[in-house]
Amino acid sequence: MLESIGFAQKQRLAYIDFCLLFKGSIYRQDLISRFQVGLSAGSRDFSIYKELAPDNLSYDSREKRYLQTTEFKPVFEHDAKITLTKLANNISDGFDAIGDIHFPVEAPSSLNVPDIFIVARLVQAILNNKAVSIIYTSLSSGSGARELVPHSIVDNGLRWHVRAFDRKSQSFRDFVLTRISKVTIKDMPDPEESAQADTEWQCLVPLQIVPHPKNVQHPTAIEMDYGMENKQLLIEVRAAMAGYLLRRWNVDCTERGILRGPEYQLWLLNRFTLNNVPNLTIAPGYITKEQSNGGQT
Known part of the structure; x- marks a missing residue:
């Protein structure tokens, strides 16, 4: 079905997919405002997306937004390196999944590339102000469960990490994304766990x-x-x-x-x-x- 859809509509479908993956939800008005399309065109895009992936989203009539379901599987393949760079520069469109324009510029490869689904869950937690439970493997103590309150995804020039309040040590720390193997979104954080309380960050x-x-x-x-x-x-x-x-x-x-x-x-x-x-x-x-x-x- 995707092969018969025009490029402009694919962009809009990729945007829906991107928002569900990284934000966990999307309002119809988000799509309309982003692409300057009419209400009927926006509604049609959501209908087509539901045909492509009926189990990916549900509609919350009270909040009037579409939510990611537990069965969600991306329709498009989102490139981890490109997506992280766009997130770092506040360019959240998901267009890399349908073929961005690539300029002939090369840069040294990163040492490693994080799992896109790990990144997505952390970004969801950050955008929705939630704590997370993770499985983290550290150099000093090996693999174990941690509870974090993440507030930023950071490129330090060599690798990507998440800046977060660590409930175990009761301090703000950096956690390497590639050492995180599982992320579960949990409760709302306390004020002293938020980015505003991270003095080194502020x-x-x-x-x-x-x-x-x-x-x-x-x-x-x-x-x-x-x-x-x-x-x-x-x-x-x-x-x-x-x-x-x-x-x-x-x-x-x-x-x-x-x-x-x-x-x-x-x-x-x-x-x-x-x-x-x-x-x-x-x-x-x-x-x-x-x-x-x-x-x-």
Whole structure:
């Protein structure tokens, strides 16, 4: 049946499929507003979708929206890499499932690609403000059940993780998506478990980055690469993300710029003003003030 449907209508059907998969529901008005179609055309699209997958959705007459059923199976194949990138950039359309326009641009492959259904359940929980029960395999304790309150899906440059409140440790942490093998949506979270209570996420820290003083012979080239002004790059990032960014860019975070090698073309100039940012411990060469004093406080 899909072969006989035109491209424009396939886009709308893919959007319905995408919303059910990642949001768990869709209003008819969502489709009408997104594609600027009439009420009758929108109704026809839902009728065709129900013909294609009658067990995928049910209609809630009280809330006037279509809901994902427990028997849901996507009609379209949603590409995990493309979908994650679109979610990260707030482009939620599902069009990759029917053949997006692909530009001749290549990027290094991610180390791993998460299961699209794991991502979908987590996104549903985030959008609907729900906690989740997961099976997670960690390096320290192996596989086990955890209860999380997720609030963001994050690309740290190497892999994807979910930022969430961990009810076991009673703290906000990062959980690698590929280590999650099962997700069950649960109850509503308490206010202290929400993104607003995640101080590292809400806090923006300034990073003052300059060409490496010892490894770079022609700093003007680095200034051009990063669009520096007055020979430096000033950016603000979430405290929970600062270390990831510095590690991705190979920024030397030692006190006097002592890291050697062609990969270290940048140096963090204001490292001591950032001593209370836990995420910086993963940045190249970064040590805390206490560590530099031999553990003395």
